[in-house]
Amino acid sequence: MSDVFNIIESNPLQAILVGNDVELSYQVFGRPIATAPVVVVNHALTGNSNVSGKNGWWKSLIGEKEVIDTEKFTVICFNIPGNGFDGKVENSIDNYKEYSTTVIAALFWEGLEKIGVNQLFAVIGGSLGGGIAWEMGFLKPKAIQFIIPIATNYKATDWLIGNVLVQDQILNNSIRPIHDARLHAMLLYRTPHSLQTKFLAEEKEGLFQVESWLLHHGNKLEERFLLSSYKLMNHLLKTIGQSITENDLLAFAVETKAVIHQIAINSDYFFIPEENRKTHQKLKMLNDKIQYSEIDSIHGHDAFLIEYEQLNTILKPIFTIQTN
Incomplete structure (x- = not known):
């Protein structure tokens, strides 16, 4: 690749104000913004924006020559406001029951717009992060090429x-x-x-x-x-999809331009695969671009952080693209 030297070598924590003066921090990995397709990664419950590199919690998936190749993509990961990763106690959120995944998704979209991103190649996340990926799709059904929710579903059971x-x-x-x-x-x-x-x-x-x-x-x-x-x-x-009805889901299936690739885990006790299969069947009736895969594992919900070979195999066809 002729411009591989443009890869971002350091990934400092950056921050912008969104919403009602909410500080939204984030990291960028790989190609600089506006030079490559953008992949947004949403972290899970105890995760953070540090998804790649030496201490990255998803470094087996995201990095140079990995499935989400930072030589080909711009990878952006926001910290859910209040997750504590910035180390600022003053940014903690005490009125936590006033927040929802819909609110977080809207803040992420506002953050993206402020840094000059309006279209995404993909949004991907596991568990809570996958739920926020669904919500980002519902908010902007024509702005994402691939929605990849892993070990989650569009609505809390x-x-x-x-x-x-x-x-x-x-x-x-x-x-x-x-x-x-x-x-x-x-x-x-x-x-x-x-x-x-x-x-x-x-x-x-x-x-x-x-x-x-x-x-x-x-x-x-x-x-x-x-x-x-x-x-x-x-x-x-518990707020995942709280305002989304089944009719809303079906309307989204018709309207969206995204390829939705659900990835479930056959032993997941938290987001059970049966519910994911039901969602898939409903969507598939109205949209032939809906895809579904299951990770085969004894490890349950955490398999999305354990079964890297299976996850990489599922994701490789999506992220194997030609870039100039």
Whole structure:
């Protein structure tokens, strides 16, 4: 590629004001804005904008010569306002129940417009990030070429809403709210088969290995995450598609110019694949560009962060494009 030297070598955290003076921070990876197709990556509940590079949480998917090749694409990832990644306590959000994924999607679109981006090659995200990808599509059905929601669905189910309530109660009532909520959440993100295969009911120094693993994850998140951030992110899950009816979904299927590629996980307890299949069948009746894939894994919801080979295989045909 003749202009590969234009790849962005450092990815500083940048910020702009959107909405009612909300600070929206973001990072750009790969080609500079306005020089290549744009891919927006939406992070999940405990994620952030650092998706690529040495410490990038999706570096197996995004980077030079990876499936989302930063030599060919401009990759933009916004931090959900209040996620704490900017380290500014003053940017925490206390009125978290006033926010929704629709509001976040609108802020992301405003942010994109302010940095000169009006059309997207793709928007992709897993779990909460995938829900926001759906919402971005609903807001601008003709502005995205590919919508790729992974391990999520267009609308929160009763099962998801119920678990959000349990998490919210823990976060508001526990002595160690982040730690204890994380223990519960990790059991939702994995499966009985996954944990049994990993730990084999083994015990060491008075604790079962599964107990040590859960306590480790609780401690780890407690060290790096703000309570206000966890409350907000957890709440956002139940707002996915809250204003979208089935008729709205079908109207979107007719109106959108995007190729929608749903990616589910066959063992997901959080966003169950049966619901994704139902959504796919409804959309497919009205739009022949709707695509559907399932990751085969014992690991449940977290498989979108584990089964990189399968995910890369599914995504490769989408991101194998010729650029000048």
